[in-house]
Amino acid sequence: MSDLLEIKGIGKSMEAKLFHEGITSISELVETFPSRYESRRIQKLIEAKLQEEITLSGIAKSEASVYYIRRKLTKLTFEFGIDSTVFKVSIFNREFMKASISVGKELVITGKFINDFRNFTASDIVTKPKYIEGIVPIYRTDTMSSKQFHKLIMAALSLNKNRLSENLPLFLLERQELVNRVELFDFVHQPHDEKEVLSAQERVKYEELLNFALRIAALKKLNSRIVKKQKNYDIGKVRAFIDGLPFELTKDQKEATNEIFRDFKSKNPMNRLLQGDVGSGKTICAVIAALAVVTAGQQVAYMAPTEILAHQHFQTFCKYLSQIGVQIEYLSGSVIEKARKDIYSRLEQGNIDIIIGTHALIQEDLAFRDLGFIVIDEQHRFGVKQRQFLRKKGITPDVLFMSATPIPRTLAITLFGDLDISSIHTIPAGRKAVLTKIVGYDDLDSVFVKTIEEIQSGHQAYFTLPLIVESEASSLISVEEFLPLVREKLGRDIKIEMLHGKLNAKEKTEILEAFYKNEVNVLVATTVVEVGMNVPNATVMTVLNASRFGLSQLHQLRGRVGRDNVQAYCFYVVDDPLRDRGKLEVLERTVDGFEISETDLEQRGPGEVFGEEQTGIPKFRMANIVTDKELLEQALNDAKDVLAGHDELSIKLVNRTFALIDAYNLD
Numbered sequence: 145m146s147d148l149l150e151i152k153g154i155g156k157s158m159e160a161k162l163f164h165e166g167i168t169s170i171s172e173l174v175e176t177f178p179s180r181y182e183s184r185r186i187q188k189l190i191e192a193k194l195q196e197e198i199t200l201s202g203i204a205k206s207e208a209s210v211y212y213i214r215r216k217l218t219k220l221t222f223e224f225g226i227d228s229t230v231f232k233v234s235i236f237n238r239e240f241m242k243a244s245i246s247v248g249k250e251l252v253i254t255g256k257f258i259n260d261f262r263n264f265t266a267s268d269i270v271t272k273p274k275y276i277e278g279i280v281p282i283y284r285t286d287t288m289s290s291k292q293f294h295k296l297i298m299a300a301l302s303l304n305k306n307r308l309s310e311n312l313p314l315f316l317l318e319r320q321e322l323v324n325r326v327e328l329f330d331f332v333h334q335p336h337d338e339k340e341v342l343s344a345q346e347r348v349k350y351e352e353l354l355n356f357a358l359r360i361a362a363l364k365k366l367n368s369r370i371v372k373k374q375k376n377y378d379i380g381k382v383r384a385f386i387d388g389l390p391f392e393l394t395k396d397q398k399e400a401t402n403e404i405f406r407d408f409k410s411k412n413p414m415n416r417l418l419q420g421d422v423g424s425g426k427t428i429c430a431v432i433a434a435l436a437v438v439t440a441g442q443q444v445a446y447m448a449p450t451e452i453l454a455h456q457h458f459q460t461f462c463k464y465l466s467q468i469g470v471q472i473e474y475l476s477g478s479v480i481e482k483a484r485k486d487i488y489s490r491l492e493q494g495n496i497d498i499i500i501g502t503h504a505l506i507q508e509d510l511a512f513r514d515l516g517f518i519v520i521d522e523q524h525r526f527g528v529k530q531r532q533f534l535r536k537k538g539i540t541p542d543v544l545f546m547s548a549t550p551i552p553r554t555l556a557i558t559l560f561g562d563l564d565i566s567s568i569h570t571i572p573a574g575r576k577a578v579l580t581k582i583v584g585y586d587d588l589d590s591v592f593v594k595t596i597e598e599i600q601s602g603h604q605a606y607f608t609l610p611l612i613v614e615s616e617a618s619s620l621i622s623v624e625e626f627l628p629l630v631r632e633k634l635g636r637d638i639k640i641e642m643l644h645g646k647l648n649a650k651e652k653t654e655i656l657e658a659f660y661k662n663e664v665n666v667l668v669a670t671t672v673v674e675v676g677m678n679v680p681n682a683t684v685m686t687v688l689n690a691s692r693f694g695l696s697q698l699h700q701l702r703g704r705v706g707r708d709n710v711q712a713y714c715f716y717v718v719d720d721p722l723r724d725r726g727k728l729e730v731l732e733r734t735v736d737g738f739e740i741s742e743t744d745l746e747q748r749g750p751g752e753v754f755g756e757e758q759t760g761i762p763k764f765r766m767a768n769i770v771t772d773k774e775l776l777e778q779a780l781n782d783a784k785d786v787l788a789g790h791d792e793l794s795i796k797l798v799n800r801t802f803a804l805i806d807a808y809n810l811d
């Protein structure tokens with residue numbers, strides 16, 4: 145039974161209207177927040193501009209006349225004066241106001257001077273005493289006016305304030321200096337000033353973030369109840385392998401590896417994100433971890449988003465681990481039936497230690513003997529469902545996600561929920577930062593000069609463009625359009641090939657192999673080079689139409705060069721360096737992926753950066769994970785105290801959080 149009928153002014157028909165608005169109770173009514181606020185004030189005539197809305201106060205200088213223009217359209221007009229200025233005011237469909245407009249009547253009019261200052265077209269006219277200056281909440285409603293809706297809310301609020309009992313623990317209200325729940329609704333629905341609106345918003349944001357933080361804390365607590373077989377890896381073999389590497393692990397690599405090993409030893413399954421820039425050396429961490437699992441007698445699955453990438457990882461793993469007897473296989477959609485059957489059966493018998501592949505790894509009929517460890521590369525490219533599906537192929541396996549779009553901790557927590565996080569900030573010693581320049585098309589010649597220079601000293605180069613063929617609708621330069629220019633500028637001795645998504649698999653492989661062998665010097669390509677290409681000999685990356693890409697993507701593209709210890713170069717070509725530099729400037733200034741992705745998130749928001757498919761992005765009504773990250777950090781800390789709290793409100797909040805998680809897990 146709805147309690148709405150207790151409100152003065154709400155009967156059966158109004159109840160039905162509210163139902164249409166999605167409101168079935170008093171608490172839902174008062175929790176319907178304005179979509180925006182309008183600041184109402186009477187302005188001065190000298191502020192008036194043609195075509196711009198203004199509110200003016202003055203005196204009617206004539207009676208009103210009504211014209212019938214056509215059915216359902218009437219126009220009411222009268223002379224109106226402010227001090228000594230007189231002009232004509234018109235308003236449509238207000239013939240009923242005729243009686244209330246008389247000479248000398250004080251009125252407030254809102255509207256515009258459209259063509260000149262002698263004729264004012266009003267959208268609203270009220271008598272002076274009825275005009276209330278201040279901040280007016282505007283609600284988005286279908287079945288009634290915002291004003292009517294506001295009236296209902298006011299009636300509901302005055303009914304019984306005790307119903308708006310506090311739901312945040314008092315120690316948090318004090319710690320965060322938040323308004324209490326009664327003040328909150330006053331400030332939301334009838335603020336006296338901007339400050340009240342802001343402090344109401346602050347509390348709403350905090351509450352959203354706290355609920356989110358509680359959910360994460362609760363999930364972690366639940367995860368800690370899932371038990372797995374602890375891994376008894378052979379530390380001697382693992383040490384020997386690390387000692388045999390041609391380089392020493394960086395400090396961050398060591399730390400990440402240690403964290404992974406701690407997870408292996410733990411009785412709870414690993415749920416960890418390993419993030420670091422392209423080339424920061426995540427892969428070797430995964431190799432070491434995989435080896436450890438194999439020495440513990442379990443199997444490893446490594447899933448990458450594209451064939452190129454998966455195959456490259458396969459080669460890397462073979463390079464490091466085949467000689468010490470680890471059995472490694474590659475599986476993708478293009479592996480032929482017979483070979484696939486063979487892989488399936490060897491996997492099930494446990495004759496394959498490590499399987500590396502694409503989505504092919506999540507086929508229904510693929511089974512492992514004992515899958516203990518899953519690595520998911522570029523995890524944001526896979527949906528939650530796919531990740532869960534792979535996880536189900538083992539008995540509570542450890543899972544490591546890898547991301548080359550590193551982001552600051554709080555953002556990572558928001559996006560990836562209950563994951564633990566390891567970050568590699570340090571870049572292997574000796575690596576030189578890619579020298580980066582933002583240039584205009586008129587500077588293209590200097591780019592070609594540098595490219596020729598590098599190729600003459602034995603290196604290779606990429607040109608990246610967003611389109612394959614020229615398009616009527618777009619002013620962007622395409623691969624096909626650009627190719628003749630590159631050929632002309634670089635000359636006959638330099639071997640150039642096109643690479644794009646429209647080529648078939650065989651053509652692509654041939655071109656890639658030729659490029660790997662340096663039989664092709666230059667690739668003119670679409671963003672297919674973004675993931676996967678690992679040709680350490682390439683030293684120049686030029687991105688055309690650079691302002692078309694997001695910062696993270698531009699940074700990823702740059703990551704295709706500078707993979708060796710020689711100096712590499714990156715040119716971002718834009719239409720207008722003066723106009724476009726501001727947006728891209730961070731790329732010239734730094735090669736720190738953490739800083740770049742943070743700027744990217746500020747510029748475009750998480751949906752754009754990670755793709756709408758990333759279902760892990762929480763939707764907040766008011767909070768913004770980029771601009772409110774300090775508040776989130778506080779909420780994450782506070783959530784721990786709530787979880788440990790013994791006061792009534794803390795307990796209530798925690799119970800509700802667990803109940804919501806249960807409901808969510810049912811599907």
Ligand code: ADP
Nearest residue numbers: 391392393394421422423424425426427428572
């Ligand atoms: P990521 O997977 O993070 O993009 P990779 O693991 O592919 O990076 O590493 C890039 C290159 O750096 C590889 O050729 C790798 O062998 C090398 N590398 C990794 N770690 C180190 C290190 N500590 N010192 C020197 N070179 C390293």
Ligand code: MG
Nearest residue numbers: 423426427548
């Ligand atoms: Mg990698």
